[in-house]
Amino acid sequence: xxxxxxxxxxxxxxxxxxxxxxxxxxxxxxxxxxxxxxxxxxxxxxxxxxxxxxxxxxxxxxxxxxxxxxxxxxxxxxxxxxxxxxxxxxxxxxxxxxxxxxxxxxxxxxxxxxxxxxxxxxxxxxxxxxxxxxxxxxxxxxxxxxxxxxxxxxxxxxxxxxxxxxxxxxxxxxxxx
Amino acid sequence: xxxxxxxxxxxxxxxxxxxxxxxxxxxxxxxxxxxxxxxxxxxxxxxxxxxxxxxxxxxxxxxxxxxxxxxxxxxxxxxxxxxxxxxxxxxxxxxxxxxxxxxxxxxxxxxxxxxxxxxxxxxxxxxxxxxxxxxxxxxxxxxxxxxxxxxxxxxxxxxxxxxxxxxxxxxxxxxxxxxxxxxx
Numbered sequence: 001x002x003x004x005x006x007x008x009x010x011x012x013x014x015x016x017x018x019x020x021x022x023x024x025x026x027x028x029x030x031x032x033x034x035x036x037x038x039x040x041x042x043x044x045x046x047x048x049x050x051x052x053x054x055x056x057x058x059x060x061x062x063x064x065x066x067x068x069x070x071x072x073x074x075x076x077x078x079x080x081x082x083x084x085x086x087x088x089x090x091x092x093x094x095x096x097x098x099x100x101x102x103x104x105x106x107x108x109x110x111x112x113x114x115x116x117x118x119x120x121x122x123x124x125x126x127x128x129x130x131x132x133x134x135x136x137x138x139x140x141x142x143x144x145x146x147x148x149x150x151x152x153x154x155x156x157x158x159x160x161x162x163x164x165x166x167x168x169x170x171x172x173x174x175x176x177x
Numbered sequence: 178x179x180x181x182x183x184x185x186x187x188x189x190x191x192x193x194x195x196x197x198x199x200x201x202x203x204x205x206x207x208x209x210x211x212x213x214x215x216x217x218x219x220x221x222x223x224x225x226x227x228x229x230x231x232x233x234x235x236x237x238x239x240x241x242x243x244x245x246x247x248x249x250x251x252x253x254x255x256x257x258x259x260x261x262x263x264x265x266x267x268x269x270x271x272x273x274x275x276x277x278x279x280x281x282x283x284x285x286x287x288x289x290x291x292x293x294x295x296x297x298x299x300x301x302x303x304x305x306x307x308x309x310x311x312x313x314x315x316x317x318x319x320x321x322x323x324x325x326x327x328x329x330x331x332x333x334x335x336x337x338x339x340x341x342x343x344x345x346x347x348x349x350x351x352x353x354x355x356x357x358x359x360x361x
Contacts, residue, residue: 036266081221084339121336121344147332151307151353154266159306164349166335 004065004099011061011073011108014054018062019046021069025093031071034131034155035091059113063092063105070096073109077120086117088125088167090137097133106141107174114169122168126152129161142174143167184246184293191289196246199239199254203247206254207231210278219316220276221340244298248277248290255281258290260298260308269306271298275322282318291326292359299354306354311337311347323350327359 014022023046025031032039040046054060054072063071071092078085090109092102110123125143127134139145143165152162183197199207210216211225211234225231239245243262247254256277263270273294277287299305312319314333324330328350336344352358 081338084336084344121339124334144335146334147349149309149331149349150329150351151269154269159269164332164334168336170336 001095001099004096004101006100006104008065009101009104009108010064010067011105011112012064012067014050014060014062014069014072016047016050018069019043019050022046022050024095025071025091028094030094031091034128034134035089036155059086059116061109063090063101065096065101071102071105073105075109075113075117075123077117083119084121086113086120086123088123088138090134100140102134102137103140106137110141110167110174111172114172118169120169122166125165125167126162127165128155129163135163135165138165141167142171144171184297191286193251194286194289194293195249195252196258196290196293197249197252199235199245199247199257201232201235203254204228204231204235206247207235207257210256210276213279215279216276219313219319219340221338244271244301246294248275248286250281250286256287256290258287258294260294262302268304271302271305271308273308273310285325287319288322288325291322295326295352295358307351308353309349309351311349313340314346314348320348320350325359326352327356328352329356 020043023040023043026037026040026046026049029039040049057074058077059075061073062069063073072090074089076087077083090102090106113123114120125138127138129148146164146166149162149164151159153160183195208225208228208231211231214224217224242259244260246258248256248258256275258275260271260273273291275287275290295308298308310323310328312323329352331349331351334347334349337347338345
């Protein structure tokens with residue numbers, strides 16, 4: 001694929017009309033490998049997921065190129081005593097890997113989220129120790145690596161080490177080189 | 178208190194130290210540390226001001242808790258230590274917490290209690306792989322306890338929680354079931 005002009009990348013809420021495009025990445029094991037999602041297998045499942053999960057989600061955005069969905073950014077604030085924190089996740093269709101799209105989308109998402117959720121002080125991303133690509137994305141987007149949490153949780157049945165990264169509202173603005 | 182045998186300290190120096198369940202009959206001993214603002218400095222809760230609140234805490238939180246023990250000297254509670262449990266993908270993880278009456282600080286009692294918990298919890302909970310503890314960056318005493326008890330310091334989680342209205346950085350410590358444990 002030719003070099004992609006990153007100004008074509010936008011974020012917006014998901015719509016039911018995204019189902020076919022959604023299936024292209026959510027139905028791909030390579031994309032869902034480090035996500036908690038089960039890989040989707042049909043348009044019906046994609047519609048259901050968009051309706052039940054994406055649209056009702058506190059903050060999930062479609063990563064779009066020319067307004068077509070090619071991925072997602074998902075930020076989930078915790079509740080009660082933990083509401084100062086939110087969990088950060090993302091994914092992009094394999095076809096679009098290697099162009100800096102995820103990094104761009106993350107950089108766009110972070111300040112917008114803090115405007116929408118002013119009570120959240122901390123975004124945290126728990127990245128599988130083997131997920132080199134995602135580590136690079138969050139690092140380039142300005143997240144700070146805090147440490148490695150050994151045997152922190154199960155991922156798809158496997159006891160996993162996670163590297164924890166954070167981005168604080170006080171870390172804004174993201175300074176471009 | 179049936180069905181849960183006390184954990185006793187084997188080394189001479191702490192032979193009168195034990196862990197056992199806390200009950201409503203322990204309320205007066207509980208109030209000694211629970212009303213002390215030195216003790217609650219790094220706790221999310223404010224010092225207790227009346228016995229009824231203390232009794233409600235024991236009835237509503239302590240008695241149904243997955244793992245809560247009084248730290249006892251000659252069978253009298255002088256503090257408490259607990260491990261939370263999680264479910265689903267997080268079932269491998271439990272969080273350790275502890276509190277001790279301030280006049281018993283500086284004698285290695287909590288370090289000893291933590292070692293006793295580490296020696297029993299992985300057997301009692303075979304599904305537990307990781308015991309973790311989050312300590313305020315300013316709570317140096319508590320960090321030393323965990324280091325002496327063989328925990329690994331994994332990193333500082335910035336603005337991880339809010340304590341008494343202020344964002345706090347917390348140090349994450351962990352002890353895995355497979356980690357070597359310092360001798361009791």
